[in-house]
Amino acid sequence: MGVQNLFSVEGKTVVVTGGSRGIGAMIAEGFLRNGAKSVYITARKVEECQAAAARLSAFGKCEAFPADLTKPEGIELVAREVEAREAQLDVLINNAGAVWAEPFDELGVAAWDKVMNINVKAVFFLTQRLHKMLIASASHENPARVINIGSIDGLHCPPLETYPYSASKAAVHHLTRTMAARLAPDNILVNCLAPGPFESKMMAATLAALGDQIKEASPVKRIGRPEDIAGAAIFLASKASMFITGAVIPVDGGISTTL
Numbered sequence: 001m002g003v004q005n006l007f008s009v010e011g012k013t014v015v016v017t018g019g020s021r022g023i024g025a026m027i028a029e030g031f032l033r034n035g036a037k038s039v040y041i042t043a044r045k046v047e048e049c050q051a052a053a054a055r056l057s058a059f060g061k062c063e064a065f066p067a068d069l070t071k072p073e074g075i076e077l078v079a080r081e082v083e084a085r086e087a088q089l090d091v092l093i094n095n096a097g098a099v100w101a102e103p104f105d106e107l108g109v110a111a112w113d114k115v116m117n118i119n120v121k122a123v124f125f126l127t128q129r130l131h132k133m134l135i136a137s138a139s140h141e142n143p144a145r146v147i148n149i150g151s152i153d154g155l156h157c158p159p160l161e162t163y164p165y166s167a168s169k170a171a172v173h174h175l176t177r178t179m180a181a182r183l184a185p186d187n188i189l190v191n192c193l194a195p196g197p198f199e200s201k202m203m204a205a206t207l208a209a210l211g212d213q214i215k216e217a218s219p220v221k222r223i224g225r226p227e228d229i230a231g232a233a234i235f236l237a238s239k240a241s242m243f244i245t246g247a248v249i250p251v252d253g254g255i256s257t258t259l
Contacts (some may be wrong), residue, residue: 006240010035013086013137014237015078017042017069017126018096020052022200023149023229027093028052030230031237032060038086042078042096044068069096069122070114079129088136088144091237094123094172095149099165099202112164119168123148124175131186138187145237146183148176150194152252156259160206169194173248180246189245191236196252198224219254 014031018024019041028039038061043049046066053064065081067074082089097119100111127134127146138144153162154169173192180190197203197214207214207223215221232251235241250256 007234007238008035009091009234009237011037012090012237013037013088014039014091014093015042015082015089015130016040016093016095017078017122019043019093020045020049020064022202023195023198024093024095025052025056026198026226026229027095027233028056028062029059029226030234031091032056032062034234036060038063040065040078040082040085042067042069044096069126070117072125075122075126075129078126079133082130082133086133089130089133090137091145091147092127092130092134093147093149093233094126096122097149097168097202099162101160101162101165103161104163107161107163115164116168116171119165120171120175123172124179127179131183131188134183134188135186140187142239143187143189143242146179146188146190147233147236148172148190148192150176150192150248152194152196152250152256152259155194155248155250155256176248177246184245189236189241191241191244191246192248193229193232193236194248194250194252194256195229196224196250196255198229214255217255217258218252219258222253224251224253 016028019028020043049064049066053062056062065078067077134144150172151169153166176192
């Protein structure tokens with residue numbers, strides 16, 4: 001029952017997609033600072049991904065696998081790199097994502113497909129490809145974990161015209177539930193975090209324009225901090241959450257309760 005036992009992620013191998021910046025980098029750093037054995041990050045931009053891994057290596061073993069996860073060859077590259085280094089995978093965090101805001105009458109097919117491909121399609125197919133590595137880690141007493149990153153925009157109608165983004169995150173929430181049901185017999189727990197506003201490149205324009213209003217509308221009167229999202233992810237990867245699967249947990253300072 002001790003805290004150090006319940007919430008430990010020491011010795012775990014972790015993959016964080018979209019780990020070069022924003023929420024992904026916050027989560028990766030949280031695992032490294034708390035004793036994860038290896039954290040592997042992916043991102044589409046090679047230099048950014050490698051630079052992030054170099055920075056995160058100050059806290060533990062971190063390697064970069066630059067890849068475009070919207071393409072089968074990108075998923076295969078990441079899987080093969082992990083397989084070359086590890087016998088098993090304890091935690092997969094599907095965080096990579098894209099947002100697109102455009103008026104209803106102007107949104108095009110290419111923008112819709114870009115968002116759906118990375119936010120939903122890549123979540124399923126990377127998990128599928130790494131399924132055997134997760135099984136290799138998993139046991140009834142110590143399940144492997146898949147943590148998908150959704151959004152509160154998948155829980156309510158957002159104020160901005162981000163049609164594919166909000167639809168994709170609602171899809172991620174339901175995909176989490178269906179994968180949880182399928183993978184539970186394999187001793188793999190699948191849960192989802194639905195973040196509210198955090199400092200990130202994706203949120204930069206929104207926070208610049210509406211930051212004060214967002215903070216004022218939040219019950220806790222602030223935006224998310226790195227420890228908020230890292231702590232939630234560590235909880236879902238630890239013994240403390242071993243009886244939780246198929247859950248979608250808002251990490252939003254209560255914003256979703258006011259909408």
